[in-house]
Amino acid sequence: MTFSMRMLGPALKSLVMPAAIALVLVALWKAVVVVFAMPAYLLPPPEAALGAFEKDAAKIGLAVFHTVRNAAAGLLVAFVLAILLAALFVSSQAVTRAVLPIVIMLRTAPVLAIAPILIMIFGRGIGTAIVVVVIVSFFPIMVNAMRGFSSTKRSALELMHVLGAGPVKTFVKVRLPFALPFIFTGLRSAATSALLAAMLAEWLSGAPGLGTLILDAASYRKTPLLWAAVVVSMVMAFAVFALTSAAERRFTSWRT
Amino acid sequence: MSEIVIDRVGKAFEIDGKSVPALVDVSLRFEAGGFYALIGPSGCGKSTLLRLIADILAPTDGVITIGGQPPGVARRQHEIGFVFQEASLLPWRSVIDNIELPLEIAGGPVGDRPRPESLVRLVGLSGFENAKPAQLSGGMQQRVSIARALALRPKVLLLDEPFGALDEITRQRMNLELLRIWQETGTTAVLVTHTIGEAVFMADAVHVLAARPGRLVDTIEVDLPRPRRLALMQTPEFNRLENRVRAALFGDELAETADG
Numbered sequence: 329m330t331f332s333m334r335m336l337g338p339a340l341k342s343l344v345m346p347a348a349i350a351l352v353l354v355a356l357w358k359a360v361v362v363v364f365a366m367p368a369y370l371l372p373p374p375e376a377a378l379g380a381f382e383k384d385a386a387k388i389g390l391a392v393f394h395t396v397r398n399a400a401a402g403l404l405v406a407f408v409l410a411i412l413l414a415a416l417f418v419s420s421q422a423v424t425r426a427v428l429p430i431v432i433m434l435r436t437a438p439v440l441a442i443a444p445i446l447i448m449i450f451g452r453g454i455g456t457a458i459v460v461v462v463i464v465s466f467f468p469i470m471v472n473a474m475r476g477f478s479s480t481k482r483s484a485l486e487l488m489h490v491l492g493a494g495p496v497k498t499f500v501k502v503r504l505p506f507a508l509p510f511i512f513t514g515l516r517s518a519a520t521s522a523l524l525a526a527m528l529a530e531w532l533s534g535a536p537g538l539g540t541l542i543l544d545a546a547s548y549r550k551t552p553l554l555w556a557a558v559v560v561s562m563v564m565a566f567a568v569f570a571l572t573s574a575a576e577r578r579f580t581s582w583r584t
Numbered sequence: 585m586s587e588i589v590i591d592r593v594g595k596a597f598e599i600d601g602k603s604v605p606a607l608v609d610v611s612l613r614f615e616a617g618g619f620y621a622l623i624g625p626s627g628c629g630k631s632t633l634l635r636l637i638a639d640i641l642a643p644t645d646g647v648i649t650i651g652g653q654p655p656g657v658a659r660r661q662h663e664i665g666f667v668f669q670e671a672s673l674l675p676w677r678s679v680i681d682n683i684e685l686p687l688e689i690a691g692g693p694v695g696d697r698p699r700p701e702s703l704v705r706l707v708g709l710s711g712f713e714n715a716k717p718a719q720l721s722g723g724m725q726q727r728v729s730i731a732r733a734l735a736l737r738p739k740v741l742l743l744d745e746p747f748g749a750l751d752e753i754t755r756q757r758m759n760l761e762l763l764r765i766w767q768e769t770g771t772t773a774v775l776v777t778h779t780i781g782e783a784v785f786m787a788d789a790v791h792v793l794a795a796r797p798g799r800l801v802d803t804i805e806v807d808l809p810r811p812r813r814l815a816l817m818q819t820p821e822f823n824r825l826e827n828r829v830r831a832a833l834f835g836d837e838l839a840e841t842a843d844g
Contacts, residue, residue: 481672483668483669483670483672484672484674486635486640486666486668487666487668487672488689489639489640489659490638490639490640490659490664490665490666491662491685491686491689491690491736492659492660492661492662492689492690493689497689501674501685501688501689502674505674505676580676582675582676582716582718583675
């Protein structure tokens with residue numbers, strides 16, 4: 329009881345201000361529409377967007393599902409890949425010299441430029457989406473994880489050595505926990521860009537999702553639907569950010 | 585409980601492609617169940633020597649044995665306890681979980697090893713089992729790390745300036761407690777320190793090292809009665825031993841000052 333209260337209290341409190349500001353923004357939106365007599369095809373009033381949200385709820389819901397699924401799957405692959413690579417790089421100089429340049433090349437290649445190739449190889453479905461998400465989001469996780477893994481205190485490593493611990497136990501019990509704050513920093517920026525990358529992949533490949541929905545709504549001049557989708561994507565990005573921050577607080581509470 | 589023999593040991597480090605000697609030709613014998621102190625200025629290699637015994641570093645020359653075996657064997661058989669200068673506790677683990685860490689790594693049944701709960705009591709931290717390191721004072725953290733070092737009932741206990749960061753009063757208390765624990769466990773203890781009084785108060789013999797290159801210059805046997813009490817530090821015999829260590833540490837420098 330006290331546990332849930334303590335957890336809920338600050339969470340609720342931290343939601344009050346953003347909600348208030350969101351209300352102010354919606355009011356402003358409405359005011360702009362009324363004062364400047366905006367035509368609905370440019371900027372529909374908020375209630376029209378709300379109406380679209382009600383009318384096309386199933387459509388939007390399905391799009392959100394596709395985008396979130398692709399982003400989550402890509403992020404998961406990126407996360408595992410990034411942690412493995414980072415662990416490999418901090419444990420072997422030779423591997424770092426051989427593999428890191430290739431990784432950096434992959435990262436710096438403009439996704440837009442290689443998109444046609446990706447679509448040819450991975451098709452128009454979830455495959456391309458995952459690859460684009462991985463390319464965009466694994467780098468911040470890997471860089472931060474590398475910093476984290478090499479930030480382990482020397483005395484902690486010496487301690488594990490004296491205790492007769494092998495490299496695996498040392499990694500799991502000492503290196504990984506010490507690196508968690510760094511990894512979460514990377515994960516937070518990767519998670520929001522994973523959403524962006526998933527929507528970008530939909531734009532490029534035409535696969536169903538929030539990105540494609542926005543593009544279609546724009547080209548068919550369904551402005552209320554367009555605005556509803558944009559608002560949903562913003563709320564989604566904020567939710568992802570809040571979720572990773574909460575996870576970080578949960579797993580690195582020892583830092584305070 | 586294990587005898588430590590250091591036979592003509594040397595250690596050199598590579599710095600910018602050059603070999604720099606950190607320790608030269610050190611021969612020492614720590615008898616089983618004894619308490620020994622290594623003292624010397626910074627850079628004399630006393631911490632390096634301790635790390636050689638613990639198999640954290642490998643000697644360039646010479647041989648070290650713990651109970652007749654190489655340090656690597658003793659380490660893998662979990663016979664070595666090491667207390668670092670900083671408590672080096674894992675901050676996400678509670679007191680009891682930190683003390684249990686060696687047991688988790690050694691695996692297998694606990695056997696005749698002391699239970700973590702009794703170790704908490706031994707170092708006087710009952711009631712703090714579930715506290716996190718950040719909630720403890722420096723002295724309490726170092727007690728946890730001593731309990732952790734004792735968790736596998738080590739045959740040798742190596743202490744690298746364990747109380748260096750603590751204030752004088754806390755350090756005296758911790759030293760008394762450490763002597764009590766050492767006597768209860770019967771382990772062979774080697775203490776690295778830079779405090780003369782501490783070395784004499786704790787040890788059966790004080791080994792004095794000099795720097796550049798690190799080498800052994802003198803050994804002062806301390807035949808003061810045990811158990812040692814604080815009042816001992818006020819006796820002339822204690823002062824005489826302190827002065828002998830001081831003479832070995834400062835050598836000619838001390839004579840000059842006395843003359844001038």
